[in-house]
Amino acid sequence: MEFTASPGVSLGIELELQLVRPHDLDLARDAGELLARLEKRKLPGAVKPEITQSMIELNTTVHASCATLARELGVMRRAVAEEAGVLNLRVSGGGAHPFHDWTDRRIFPNERFHNVVERYGYLAKQFTVFGQHIHVGCPNGDDAVWLVHMLTRYVPHFIALSAASPYYQGEDTSFQSSRLTAVNAFPLAGHMPFVRDWAEFLEYFGKMKQFGIVASMKDFYWDIRPKPEYGTVEIRVCDTPLTVERAAHLAGYAQALAAYHLAERPREPSRAVYLVNSHNRFEACRYGFRGEMVEPYAGVKRRIGDDILDTLSMVESHARRLDCGAALDALAAAVRADDSDAKWLRERHAARGALPDVVRDACERWEKGLIEGEEKR
Numbered sequence: 019m020e021f022t023a024s025p026g027v028s029l030g031i032e033l034e035l036q037l038v039r040p041h042d043l044d045l046a047r048d049a050g051e052l053l054a055r056l057e058k059r060k061l062p063g064a065v066k067p068e069i070t071q072s073m074i075e076l077n078t079t080v081h082a083s084c085a086t087l088a089r090e091l092g093v094m095r096r097a098v099a100e101e102a103g104v105l106n107l108r109v110s111g112g113g114a115h116p117f118h119d120w121t122d123r124r125i126f127p128n129e130r131f132h133n134v135v136e137r138y139g140y141l142a143k144q145f146t147v148f149g150q151h152i153h154v155g156c157p158n159g160d161d162a163v164w165l166v167h168m169l170t171r172y173v174p175h176f177i178a179l180s181a182a183s184p185y186y187q188g189e190d191t192s193f194q195s196s197r198l199t200a201v202n203a204f205p206l207a208g209h210m211p212f213v214r215d216w217a218e219f220l221e222y223f224g225k226m227k228q229f230g231i232v233a234s235m236k237d238f239y240w241d242i243r244p245k246p247e248y249g250t251v252e253i254r255v256c257d258t259p260l261t262v263e264r265a266a267h268l269a270g271y272a273q274a275l276a277a278y279h280l281a282e283r284p285r286e287p288s289r290a291v292y293l294v295n296s297h298n299r300f301e302a303c304r305y306g307f308r309g310e311m312v313e314p315y316a317g318v319k320r321r322i323g324d325d326i327l328d329t330l331s332m333v334e335s336h337a338r339r340l341d342c343g344a345a346l347d348a349l350a351a352a353v354r355a356d357d358s359d360a361k362w363l364r365e366r367h368a369a370r371g372a373l374p375d376v377v378r379d380a381c382e383r384w385e386k387g388l389i390e391g392e393e394k395r
Contacts, residue, residue, distance in 0.1 A: 019220060021159035021216060023157050024156055024248070024250060026155060027154050027273050027280065029153070029269055029272075030250070031078050031151060032077050033076040033078075034149055034150070035076065035384075036110040036111070036112060037073065037107055038107065038115075038377060040106060043108075043378055043381075044122075044374075045123070046071075046107055047072060049067055049126060050126070052074060052098075052105055053065060055101040056097065061097055062094070063094055069126060069142060070124060070143060071123070071126050072124075080155075083341040083342055084266050084341070084342040084345050085341050085342065087266050088262070092262060110381045111265075111380065112258060113181070113183030113258055114200075114257075115148075121143065141204065144203070147200045148257070150265055151252055152256065153251070154250055154253075154273055156249060158216070160215045162244040162249075162251050165280065166243065169279075170209060170242055170291050170292065170295060172275060173241050173255050174299055174302035174325075175322065175325070175326050176256050176268065176272070178194065178322050179353075180195070181195040181257055181302075181303070181358050182259055182260055182363065183197040184360040185376075188373065190367075193304050194303060194306035195303045195360065197257050206237055206239050207239040208239075210242065210244075223235075242254065260362065267346075274334075274340060277339075278333040278336045288315060291314045298312060302322055306322070306361075307321070307323030307356055307358065308323065311325060313325065323356075326349070327353055
């Protein structure tokens, strides 16, 4: 399993989206029809199926900065919204649909997805949750393993900054992000083992494959994992934001963090990061910015929002160099204002009184977003 080298800290994302029926705002089952229409359009990235027919996934091309990534997302967002409209569909972000019934879902007719159903049973339909995956380029496998260990310390940051699934199965979960509960049900969820380098990772992977537990890297549902065929490290804990703007900002943060750590090497990997990881990710899912994480190197508790702000300042020079300074400024402003997508969804419910109306507003928010440089409709 060769690790394909990537130039610099290149950037790309995958974005899973909800397909919604306009008449009752429940999830639709029309991914196949929408994908067929989108195949006829010349898009800069790709639009792919996901495990159920209520979902699609946007895949961007590779970018040097989140500014160009944002513009590409704007083009893709507009195309998806237009073609969905032709089919009388709505499209929304968010980490979970607020009130759908998982038993109503239909698996997309794809060999890999049917294998998932065969292996995991009902968990496959319950996996109708929606996330953002961020890929950051790495020069080699050793750096990728090292960077996974480094970035795991920041898992609660990405959960809190992207939290957009407070409602699930018609109930307020009291969480900012309920999505990871569905991911955690899979036996190969969690985190990468504490391997020292790429050679040790290959030894681990070989044993898992020999045991018949995995066939490929896709079988690991880790929070962060190496992606050797792309030459990236993939962050997988984010809810899909309610706007593509926020998705681009999160990607910019990941890029700046990776650049800082690869260039300055401020710390060495520590097992303490994994000792506190479950606690930290729970705090972020439950309380968002107000949660308390254990800083694994100092061994002290810190408010997650404060830790994010300090880290944004720490990586600022790298962010400016990579042309993602404005993205980090926007994230800092959101933290200071306690402005999360989960909070917005709850505010819409308080104002509207019904979850279908919240979904309608979320569709409007995603479909009408405006990326700088995108032509207004």
